[in-house]
Amino acid sequence: MFGSMGNFDNRDNPSEAFIQDISRRYPGERETDELLVRKMRLRSSPPYKRPTLAELSTCLQKMLEEKIQGDFQVRDQSWFTGGVSKIQMGFTLHWIDPRRGPSVDRLVIRMDPSESSNTTSRAREFELLNLFEGIIPVPRVFWLDPKGEWFPEPALIYAFADGVTKPKTTATGKVSGLGTVFGPELRKQLAPQFIKHLGTIHSMKTEDKVFTTMDHPQIGGTQSALWQLNRGRRIWEEDRGEDYALMEVASNWLERNLPTLDHASIVHGDYRSGNFLFEEATGQMTAWLDWERGHIGDRHRDLAWTTQTTMGHYSEDGQTYYVCGLVPLNEFYKRYEDASGLSVDPDRLYYYKVLNSYQILCSAMATAYRVARLGKSHQDILLTRVKGIAPAVSLDLARLLKERL
């Protein structure tokens, strides 16, 4: 009675031909391709099993025995919450740092689950955190296990950063810090840092640097936007369990309207409240986290992401929209241009708003579904819930597309 066109079960156990076909159809960065191929090849492996603190500590011990010359001790291991896509364990390391001598460091292991809601590279995070150390507040990175040699999956170890993601008294920002209300005092202190750091990230020169994980897209062409579009389309093909006509229209529009890249920036990928820490007493930012979606590309990708309505909130009188709860939207772009020395192009911004909505739907409707269905992560129950974000994002996407179809 029914054909197989609407059946996506083959994604549970994809054939090599299927994997290669998708890889070929949606070219992008080399590392992204490797990561997604690895994801698909491992997909039929058993569901994720949560390691105990003791098991993870054993992995850590073995790694440190190879990385550290001399005695060391690992203490105070504990789980951290807050990582939707990564597993995080805190610990204290007593050791002799060759740079500083005898040291006691509070550190964090950040490790992939069997399959993440966001297939990204710990090596890229490591590289970006290293790049910005001493330039903007980021945790110092210590060690990397890029292929899961010591840990069950790829992992990196970095310094624990003090601070909070939102004021202790607020009831807002429950979901990953989205829509956090900081209040007037903190806004005044945090907003200038928020803009300055974004300007610093985007204006960092990339052409004179060699990266092991990130490819340089061509300036003056559409390759940068195409890579990002293809990442979304590929994930949609690999992970979804249902079709959605709106996504097809969006995909067509995005391909027809690829913008050219005028300046290659480092793009953070998830620049928003919830992803920076600050000291509540002083309003000083202490760390920018979650660089896993970082890449070299178009700054408008970050700008469109940061200014999404789900990231910030309106003032009580409904008149002023605060970008990430910090900067009035009508001031944001001008202040960003002043801080970065880079222009904001409304057309590119519009394009990346569409692309961001498309990519969020790929994650919320496709990846979250597949990962939870196969029991692949430490947060399956949360990923199941994430489907609830899809209707609001769909509404944004449909409205945006209607403007410029």
Place this chain on the structure above:
Amino acid sequence: MDVTENGLRAAVKSLTDVVAPAINPNDPLAAEQLKLVVDYLEFVRGRLDFLCYRETFELRDNLALARAIQNSGAIISPENKSLLESSIETGTAVLSSHELKSNVIRLAAFEIAAVVREVIRESASYEESIRRKLETLVLEMSVDRITFDRAWYLPLGFDPSPKEVPHFVEVAEKNR
């Protein structure tokens, strides 16, 4: 009598009264996930009586879009045209059946959505006015589906304007 709803109530009570106090305070992920599990069970309990209703809405919605595309005047390739016709035929037959089964309704809806997908992909090569007409159709007809889903998932707390969302039954009944 089916007792699933009662079972869900009991599961929530057990998790809240017995399991939650026994959770290791040094395992914040366990406490966080327990709350998510309880919330999700409550969500399912609230939707239990409407699961088949939802499947039917989706099938009806997909059928409406497929028929609109069929009547749009677009020159669809013979292969996709034939697939579209047969999926509409099957969906219509399922919908008018006296024995509505959730899995059959879902499969019929998925089949139509898959054929629509192929037509939209194909439309990238259509003449511009026809392509725009098809894409506009999809956007216009997505409104009901989006509104229904906003209402369906409202208890999960992600909607930025919850006050403007009608009850999902209201959405589904509007276009019957």
